[in-house]
Amino acid sequence: MNQQNIEKQARDVLSQNDLGSWTQPASGHYPHQWLWDSCFVAIGLRHIDIERAKEEIRSLLRGQWQNGMLPHILFSEAEGYHAGPWLWRAHVSKNAPAGLQTSGITQPPVIAEAAVRIGEKLPAKERVEWYKEVYPAIAAYHEWLYRNRDPHRTGLVAVVHPWETGLDNTPPWMELLHRYKTIFPWTFVDKAGMTKFIDAFRKDTKHVPADQRMSTRDLYSVYRIVKQLRRNKYDDARIFKKQRILLQDLAFNCILIRANDHLKDMASLCNLALPEFTARACDRGISILEKFWDEDSKEYLSIDYRTKELIHVDSIATFLPLYAGKLPPDRVEELLQHLQNPLKFGSEYTVPTAPVNSKYFKPHCYWQGPVWINMNWLIIDGLRRNNRTKEADELKASTLNLVSGNTMNEYYSPIDGSPAGVSDFSWTAALALDLVREK
Ligand code: 2M8
Numbered sequence: 085m086n087q088q089n090i091e092k093q094a095r096d097v098l099s100q101n102d103l104g105s106w107t108q109p110a111s112g113h114y115p116h117q118w119l120w121d122s123c124f125v126a127i128g129l130r131h132i133d134i135e136r137a138k139e140e141i142r143s144l145l146r147g148q149w150q151n152g153m154l155p156h157i158l159f160s161e162a163e164g165y166h167a168g169p170w171l172w173r174a175h176v177s178k179n180a181p182a183g184l185q186t187s188g189i190t191q192p193p194v195i196a197e198a199a200v201r202i203g204e205k206l207p208a209k210e211r212v213e214w215y216k217e218v219y220p221a222i223a224a225y226h227e228w229l230y231r232n233r234d235p236h237r238t239g240l241v242a243v244v245h246p247w248e249t250g251l252d253n254t255p256p257w258m259e260l261l262h263r264y265k266t267i268f269p270w271t272f273v274d275k276a277g278m279t280k281f282i283d284a285f286r287k288d289t290k291h292v293p294a295d296q297r298m299s300t301r302d303l304y305s306v307y308r309i310v311k312q313l314r315r316n317k318y319d320d321a322r323i324f325k326k327q328r329i330l331l332q333d334l335a336f337n338c339i340l341i342r343a344n345d346h347l348k349d350m351a352s353l354c355n356l357a358l359p360e361f362t363a364r365a366c367d368r369g370i371s372i373l374e375k376f377w378d379e380d381s382k383e384y385l386s387i388d389y390r391t392k393e394l395i396h397v398d399s400i401a402t403f404l405p406l407y408a409g410k411l412p413p414d415r416v417e418e419l420l421q422h423l424q425n426p427l428k429f430g431s432e433y434t435v436p437t438a439p440v441n442s443k444y445f446k447p448h449c450y451w452q453g454p455v456w457i458n459m460n461w462l463i464i465d466g467l468r469r470n471n472r473t474k475e476a477d478e479l480k481a482s483t484l485n486l487v488s489g490n491t492m493n494e495y496y497s498p499i500d501g502s503p504a505g506v507s508d509f510s511w512t513a514a515l516a517l518d519l520v521r522e523k
Contacts (some may be wrong), residue, residue, distance in 0.1 A: 087520050090488050094520075095132065097492045097513035098125070102136075103160070106143040110494065110506040113291040115162035119144060119154055119191040120250050121511050123198035124458055128514025130202045131521045137202050138214065144195065145221045147186045149179040152228030154195065154221075155186035156247060166287035171310055177318040188310075188318040189245045192336050193229065196222050196343035200350065215350040223359050226347055229340060230361035232320040239365065239372040240332045241340060242389045244323050245309050249333045251437065251451040252306075253298045255444040256386040256395045258452075260329050261305050291506055292494075296448045330389035334376050338404035339462075341370055345409070370409035382418045397444070399451075400429070400437045400459050406466030416470050423475075433486055434479065435460055436498035447497040448504045454495035457483060461515045480519055487516045 101108050106117045107125045114121075122140050129137035147158040159169050169185040177188060199218050203211045233241040243249055246257040279300060289297055298306065309329070316322040324330065344366045351358050358366060365372075376384040378394050383402045385394040403419055405411055411419075424430045428439040437459060438445045438452045447453045460483045467476035486496055492512045494505025 086488050087484075090484060090516050090520050093487075093492055094128065094513040094517035097508045098129065098132075098510060098517075100508060101510045105139045106158075107140060107510050108160075109510050110508055112164075113506045115165060116160050117143065117147075117158040119156045120194045120458075123194035124461075124511035125514045126198045127201045128511075128517040130205050131517060134202065134205055141195065141198055141202070141218060145218070147181060147184060148221055148225070149177070149181060149186075151179045151232070152224035153179070153190055153232075154193075154225050156189050156191035157187040159185040159187075164287065164290075167307070167310070171307065173314055174318065176314055179318070187247075188313055189243075189248050190229075191248060192250045192339045193225065193343045194339060195225065196346035196350070197339075200346040203350070212354055215354050216356075219347075219350050219354060219356060223347060223351070223356075223362060226340070226344065226362040226365075227359040230365055234361075235321070235324050238332075238375075239368055240337050240375060240387070242324075242330045243333045243336055244313060244320075244327060244330060246306055249331070249336055251335060251399070251401070253302060253449070254335075254401070254451045255397045255399050255438050255442060256333075256401075257331060258302060258444065259395055259397045260331060260388060261302065264328060292504075293448075295446075296504055297450055328390065331395075332375075332387035332389050333401070334384055334386045335401035335404045337376075338373070338401070338408035341365070341372070341408040345369075370405070370411070373405050373408060373411075376405070377415075383422065398428075398439055398442065400435055403429075403435065403463050403466065406470050407462045408466070410470055416472060420472070420475065431498035433496060433498045433501045434482060435463060440498070447499045448502075450495070450505070453498060454504060455483075455486065455498050456495050457487065457512045457515045461519065464519070480522070484516065484519055487512065492516065 098107065101111060106122060108115050109118055109121045122144050126137040126140040129140060144154065147155045149155065172187045174180040174186050174188045180186065199222060203214055206214055229241045246252055249257060286300060312327060313323060316326060344362060347362065348358060348366050373384065376387065378385050383398050384405050385396060385398065386401065388395055403423065406419060422428050423435065427441050429435055431440050433455050435455060436453050437456060444452045460479060464476050464479050467479065486501055490496065490503045491507050492509055493503035493507050494509040496503055
């Protein structure tokens with residue numbers, strides 16, 4: 085592995101995608117600002133330009149809604165993106181910000197992690213100033229999540245759209261989606277040979293081959309959920325009353341639990357109080373993850389909010405409890421068995437986003453198989469904090485090898501390591517850089 089080569093490539097990709105105070109995930113295909121992408125970008129940028137890394141976070145906060153939500157996309161003027169402002173029409177909500185177009189949903193709450201990683205690089209006095217600057221907005225965001233997305237106070241938050249998980253077509257979500265019939269007459273469309281005609285309207289497959297993305301049918305179901313959210317004016321109380329599909333997503337909750345720890349550290353350093361619901365979540369810590377544990381398969385799984393049942397479809401999310409906090413050693417062992425099992429997640433290039441024996445597995449299809457660098461980064465961090473240094477080092481080395489022999493792509497095949505998705509992808513660059521610089 086050539087660390088200098090990685091660093092050079094990473095800097096080039098980041099500067100190419102830098103639009104002044106924020107970074108697009110990739111030019112052409114993703115010309116707007118995404119919530120968790122910018123957080124990962126800031127984690128990498130802190131090594132080359134700490135002030136610019138702060139700007140990346142500040143620019144995300146421009147989009148905060150009045151109720152505390154941080155939207156998953158902040159739109160620029162660029163056109164051509166398949167789910168642009170016209171789809172969301174976020175202004176139907178009284179909470180949407182003025183003077184800026186955003187989506188109406190959120191994404192995994194990595195922002196406290198990014199703020200703290202930047203803070204670690206600052207001298208003590210500046211660190212306190214930095215935390216004081218961003219803490220109120222991030223605390224309001226966590227509080228919104230617990231207040232609005234956990235109406236029955238279960239301790240777990242629910243997501244209202246697959247894009248909120250960041251793992252767009254992750255198997256558990258698609259499983260839920262397929263359980264319900266759509267009104268659209270797909271069977272007729274298929275039989276009449278009209279699918280190709282409908283495919284032609286897709287904008288999301290302009291820069292990547294269609295077989296690397298969701299099926300047209302799934303994509304239209306996903307758009308339909310946006311339409312429902314819009315009709316409910318992005319009002320969580322209405323959405324929780326009416327919407328059929330809601331998911332207590334494992335990955336999202338693990339990231340939030342880790343983020344709560346970071347928020348707590350920021351608060352204590354600045355002598356600030358945690359808001360009510362977030363403080364309660366901090367006290368509960370990772371004990372709440374027991375709800376996700378399936379004793380039969382010895383895996384963590386997501387929960388269908390409506391039926392309260394585990395969804396028996398596994399995905400890479402099963403490893404994110406390692407990132408959430410310190411697990412009992414026997415649990416860590418169980419997870420490592422899955423990680424190293426060649427029939428599941430122990431593919432030639434790890435970690436696949438769906439196990440190779442899953443009915444959903446496709447080596448090049450988005451979040452149903454390919455290796456994504458942000459997922460590896462979270463798992464490496466989790467392994468370290470669970471005292472599995474050897475396994476963390478191995479995964480770090482294989483991740484950097486994958487990137488260094490290739491271009492910085494959106495994702496890679498777990499079978500042969502070939503790069504796929506869009507090229508020159510920002511978080512691949514930023515997190516590879518962070519892994520290279522990790523002490
Ligand atoms: C992908 O998601 C967007 C919708 O948000 C899309 O498919 O158009 C996902 O990979 C998501 O995790 C990521 O944040 C976004 C931008 O990179 O692209």
